[in-house]
Amino acid sequence: xxxxxxxxxxxxxxxxxxxxxxxxxxxxxxxxxxxxxxxxxxxxxxxxxxxxxxxxxxxxxxxxxxxxxxxxxxxxxxxxxxxxxxxxxxxxxxxxxxxxxxxxxxxxxxxxxxxxxxxxxxxxxxxxxxxxxxxxxxxxxxxxxxxxxxxxxxxxxxxxxxxx
Numbered sequence: 056x057x058x059x060x061x062x063x064x065x066x067x068x069x070x071x072x073x074x075x076x077x078x079x080x081x082x083x084x085x086x087x088x089x090x091x092x093x094x095x096x097x098x099x100x101x102x103x104x105x106x107x108x109x110x111x112x113x114x115x116x117x118x119x120x121x122x123x124x125x126x127x128x129x130x131x132x133x134x135x136x137x138x139x140x141x142x143x144x145x146x147x148x149x150x151x152x153x154x155x156x157x158x159x160x161x162x163x164x165x166x167x168x169x170x171x172x173x174x175x176x177x178x179x180x181x182x183x184x185x186x187x188x189x190x191x192x193x194x195x196x197x198x199x200x201x202x203x204x205x206x207x208x209x210x211x212x213x214x215x216x217x218x219x
C-alpha cells in the first residue's frame with residue numbers, strides 16, 4: 056500500500072516576485088528556514104529539514120486575477136510552531152515588519168493558539184500551536200502517577216526502622 060509520509064513542498068504563485076521575495080525571505084529565515092534554491096526572478100524555495108516552501112512568479116494570465124480567499128484553490132497555509140511563545144514571537148516579528156495581521160495571536164479553538172496574517176498578494180498565512188495545554192496536563196498527570204508509584208514502592212521510615 057502506498058502511504059504519504061508528509062507534504063514535501065508547497066509552491067505559491069505570486070503576483071510580484073520581487074515584492075513577495077522581500078516579504079518571504081526574512082519571514083522564512085525568522086521561522087528557521089534556509090534557502091533551498093533560487094531561480095532568478097521566477098522561483099525561490101526555502102527548507103527547514105522537514106518542509107519546503109516555494110514562491111513562483113505567476114504567469115501573465117495569472118497576474119490579471121488578484122488572489123481572493125474563497126475562490127477554488129489555496130485557502131491558507133499554517134506553519135506549525137513549537138509553542139505559544141513562538142506564536143507570540145511571530146506576531147511581534149510581523150508587527151515590526153509591517154505585515155497585515157488579520158487575526159491576532161489568541162485561542163481560536165480548544166487549545167489551538169494562532170496568529171493569522173497576509174502576504175503581499177493577500178494570501179492568508181498562519182502561525183499556530185495546537186495541544187500545548189493538553190501536553191502540559193498529560194505531563195503533570197504522568198509525573199503524579201510516577202510519584203505515587205515511587206511512594207508505594209519505597210518502604211515507610213517506620214517500617215524500615217522497626218525491622219532493625
